[in-house]
Amino acid sequence: ARRRANAAVEVLARAQPQVARRIGPDGATTEVPVHALQVDDRVRVRPGEAVPADGTLASALGAFDEALLSGESRPVVHRAGDEVLAGSVCVDAPVEVRVARIGAQTTLAQMVRLVERAQSARPRAALIADRIASRFVVVLFGATALVAGAWLAIDPAQALPIALAVLAVSCP
Secondary structure: OOOHHHHHHHHHHHHHHEEEEEOOOOOOOEEEEEOOOOOOOOOOOOOOOOOOOEEEEEOOEEEEEHHHHOOOOOOOEOOOOOOOOOOOEEEEOEEEEEEEHHHOOHHHHHHHHHHHHHHOOOOOOHHHHHHHHHHHHHHHHHHHHHHHHHHHOOHHHHHHHHHHHHHHHOOO
């Protein structure tokens, strides 16, 4: 389960592109690191590329593969003004997105944090089981010592096999 959770975190982390194509006031695009984006920047996303930050679609229409974020297997069509999420992949034509949330505020970053937190937190039942198991081991060794001591008094040749039998039968 931990391995699958680690794999999920890695997949989510790789969904965030490292560079974005920011559109300047003159309409020219320049590649910038994603961490350099600011709210209200406009970015161009080509087909096959992931959206670098949460924002609103500035183009008239665009289709996005959001399987990683929502599990939806078919591309989702968005219209101008619709929210698009970081990590969703542009499917059909280049689109323009106006950045609304960046960095740790993106839905993708929040998902990564939730998975990491769930992975590091132990369920309440596991904590209770650990507490009970530690007491069980102490009681088990105590009972084994008592049985071994009793059989040493009764029949010393049978003390070791019976003590081992108590341990074997007691172990899940």
